[in-house]
Amino acid sequence: MNRAGGEFCRTPRPFTSGVLPPQQCTLMIYFVSVLLKDIFELGKKYPWERPRACPRCGHYRLWGHGYAQRYFRGFSSCIYLKCYRCPACNCVLTVRPDSHFSRIRTNRELIRDHIARRQTMGHWPRSDLLRSNLRYWWNNLARRTLAFLDNRWSMGLLAAFDQLPDPVSRLR
Numbered sequence: 001m002n003r004a005g006g007e008f009c010r011t012p013r014p015f016t017s018g019v020l021p022p023q024q025c026t027l028m029i030y031f032v033s034v035l036l037k038d039i040f041e042l043g044k045k046y047p048w049e050r051p052r053a054c055p056r057c058g059h060y061r062l063w064g065h066g067y068a069q070r071y072f073r074g075f076s077s078c079i080y081l082k083c084y085r086c087p088a089c090n091c092v093l094t095v096r097p098d099s100h101f102s103r104i105r106t107n108r109e110l111i112r113d114h115i116a117r118r119q120t121m122g123h124w125p126r127s128d129l130l131r132s133n134l135r136y137w138w139n140n141l142a143r144r145t146l147a148f149l150d151n152r153w154s155m156g157l158l159a160a161f162d163q164l165p166d167p168v169s170r171l172r
Contacts, residue, residue, distance in 0.1 A: 028091055031098040036072055036079060044080050048095060054086035062086055068094050073106045101166055111137055111168055116158050137168040147171060
């Protein structure tokens with residue numbers, strides 16, 4: 001949110017002069033190998049490693065752009081993830097642990113374990129995860145398998161989970 005109450009880079013400002021508007025901002029997720037427990041304990045004092053270059057335009061310098069509050073399964077409050085902004089293309093990078101998919105609070109291994117049990121036993125195992133979440137991941141995995149691996153894929157959904165880069169997120 002900016003001081004006026006609007007969101008940054010979501011809606012372009014109308015331009016009235018003959019000058020072209022600046023290039024639109026793109027929000028990107030930058031996955032890093034970190035432990036959520038360390039980030040949770042240190043909060044904003046966690047020593048984040050700055051990316052070497054912008055993944056969009058390759059610019060050598062990124063500016064700190066504050067923190068984003070994210071919630072993860074197993075933690076009682078939000079975790080602050082570092083954001084960076086490229087001065088050349090105005091791209092905003094949000095750092096995220098590689099143990100989690102984008103937009104999903106549960107870690108990859110727990111999701112994979114539940115899908116493996118569902119595929120082998122034919123029903124969901126007892127768990128404190130919501131059934132709606134389990135069905136959401138299962139259905140999205142089936143949709144992504146059909147969309148990206150073709151309908152001739154015969155190796156099962158668990159092999160598709162390992163093959164696809166983001167197997168349980170919804171199709172955009």
